Amino acid sequence: MTYETVIGLEVHIQIDTRTKMFCGCSNCFGADANTSICPICMGYPGVLPVPNYLAIRRTILAGLMCNCEIARFSKFDRKSYFYPDMPKNYQITQFDLPLCGSGHLDLSGKTLSGDLIPEKTVKITRIHLEEDVGKSTHFATCSGIDYNRAGVPLMEIVSEPDMKTPDEAYVYLRTLRAVMKYAGISDCDMEKGQMRCDVNISVRPTGASYLNPKTELKNLNSFKMVHHAIEYEIERQSDVLNNNGELVQQTRGWNDDAGETYVLREKENAHDYRYFPEPDLMPIRISDAELAAIKEEMPETPTDKKVRFVEQYHLPDYDAGVLTSDMDIAAYFEICVDSGGSPKKVSNWIMSELLRELSRVDVPITACPVPPQNLVALLTLVENKTINGKIAKSVFDEMFSSGKTADAIVVEQGLRQVTDTSEIIGLVRLVIAENPAVVAQYREGKGTALNFLVGQVMKLSRGKANPQLAVSSLKTELD
Numbered sequence: 293m294t295y296e297t298v299i300g301l302e303v304h305i306q307i308d309t310r311t312k313m314f315c316g317c318s319n320c321f322g323a324d325a326n327t328s329i330c331p332i333c334m335g336y337p338g339v340l341p342v343p344n345y346l347a348i349r350r351t352i353l354a355g356l357m358c359n360c361e362i363a364r365f366s367k368f369d370r371k372s373y374f375y376p377d378m379p380k381n382y383q384i385t386q387f388d389l390p391l392c393g394s395g396h397l398d399l400s401g402k403t404l405s406g407d408l409i410p411e412k413t414v415k416i417t418r419i420h421l422e423e424d425v426g427k428s429t430h431f432a433t434c435s436g437i438d439y440n441r442a443g444v445p446l447m448e449i450v451s452e453p454d455m456k457t458p459d460e461a462y463v464y465l466r467t468l469r470a471v472m473k474y475a476g477i478s479d480c481d482m483e484k485g486q487m488r489c490d491v492n493i494s495v496r497p498t499g500a501s502y503l504n505p506k507t508e509l510k511n512l513n514s515f516k517m518v519h520h521a522i523e524y525e526i527e528r529q530s531d532v533l534n535n536n537g538e539l540v541q542q543t544r545g546w547n548d549d550a551g552e553t554y555v556l557r558e559k560e561n562a563h564d565y566r567y568f569p570e571p572d573l574m575p576i577r578i579s580d581a582e583l584a585a586i587k588e589e590m591p592e593t594p595t596d597k598k599v600r601f602v603e604q605y606h607l608p609d610y611d612a613g614v615l616t617s618d619m620d621i622a623a624y625f626e627i628c629v630d631s632g633g634s635p636k637k638v639s640n641w642i643m644s645e646l647l648r649e650l651s652r653v654d655v656p657i658t659a660c661p662v663p664p665q666n667l668v669a670l671l672t673l674v675e676n677k678t679i680n681g682k683i684a685k686s687v688f689d690e691m692f693s694s695g696k697t698a699d700a701i702v703v704e705q706g707l708r709q710v711t712d713t714s715e716i717i718g719l720v721r722l723v724i725a726e727n728p729a730v731v732a733q734y735r736e737g738k739g740t741a742l743n744f745l746v747g748q749v750m751k752l753s754r755g756k757a758n759p760q761l762a763v764s765s766l767k768t769e770l771d
């Protein structure tokens with residue numbers, strides 16, 4: 293029996309605002325526990341919430357970035373539940389009239405294994421605006437609660453169950469994060485809890501039209517964990533079905549050390565949250581003028597930027613996809629090109645050397661020790677044949693670790709390319725004299741013999757010989 297997987301994601305993203313959703317407390321991360329709270333976010337009796345206008349605008353902007361229908365009439369609701377992290381015993385959220393309705397996101401960027409994702413569109417069900425809850429920390433004998441996070445503006449983005457593989461879910465999250473960062477809505481830093489993700493996943497026989505009971509995966513702290521947890525669940529659920537077992541609805545967590553999911557809660561019946569319209573807040577009406585003003589704020593989406601990079605810089609689709617998957621990488625690329633770099637050459641260097649080194653030391657491109665202008669200066673040295681391509685790579689590594697410019701390194705280490713023909717011919721004659729057997733092979737027509745001899749010339753010159761000159765001089769001398 294073969295199976296197919298049905299995956300839907302619920303993503304919570306904190307909105308970057310100065311103050312909380314319904315009060316004037318600072319929306320800050322990392323302050324001392326319970327120092328950014330007030331009677332409103334602590335739910336004292338008789339207080340009145342006042343909505344944060346910027347949070348509403350940014351949620352609508354998020355909807356526009358995700359091609360959603362924007363509601364012209366929307367409202368807040370109360371969701372009742374009792375849990376220590378919720379001081380009011382209800383959460384202000386949106387139930388039946390969310391700010392953003394159906395939309396879609398075109399996936400772009402690389403999978404976990406580094407391949408570019410094939411074309412895929414994921415439908416978005418809705419985006420609604422709510423307030424975050426406090427954060428519990430559990431110790432051996434007691435628990436502590438920090439309410440600084442209670443009342444922070446939070447968006448929930450619900451996708452349709454459109455995804456079928458761990459790769460699609462992984463790239464969906466990356467695309468969503470890229471879009472939010474592009475629009476300045478959130479930094480989506482998962483370590484700070486600014487982006488959190490629940491995965492709904494179920495497996496069924498290929499081609500079936502029914503859905504098996506789903507597993508809800510929680511506490512996934514990185515995109516990588518989402519990928520691994522989905523892989524594990526596909527295996528686990530397929531095994532259950534192969535053994536004629538029955539899947540049951542479960543909430544499961546992910547144990548990263550063990551590399552497996554575990555049961556958090558069994559077969560939950562739907563909660564009765566007793567939703568009702570929040571009586572302390574007026575409904576929201578979005579006028580034509582307001583919607584037009586928010587549309588004005590819309591930056592280029594990653595998809596638009598990718599199309600533009602292909603057209604404007606004549607880059608292959610693959611390059612444009614990698615460069616635009618992150619707004620900061622795209623910006624770095626464009627500064628390089630504006631500083632006179634050739635687009636395809638700049639792109640090659642960013643995609644290979646630069647991104648490799650950044651990921652090795654785990655530094656974002658915004659903190660790259662090689663500024664764009666310095667990378668372009670290095671490429672210029674290759675272009676005008678001051679150094680050859682191979683030396684350029686070692687110069688780059690030195691630039692990356694020391695922060696020095698290419699010019700300084702080339703001068704310091706005497707790396708200037710040898711383009712003096714007589715000097716190269718001297719080396720060529722030496723190599724021919726020292727390798728009679730290989731020279732004989734060359735004369736018998738063995739193609740690889742020439743490569744070996746070129747290698748020897750380069751070695752003798754300590755990598756500094758101009759490779760084209762080495763080849764042509766060798767050929768002339770041998771023939």
Ligand SMILES: [Zn+2]
Nearest residue numbers: 315317330333
């Ligand atoms: Zn407050």
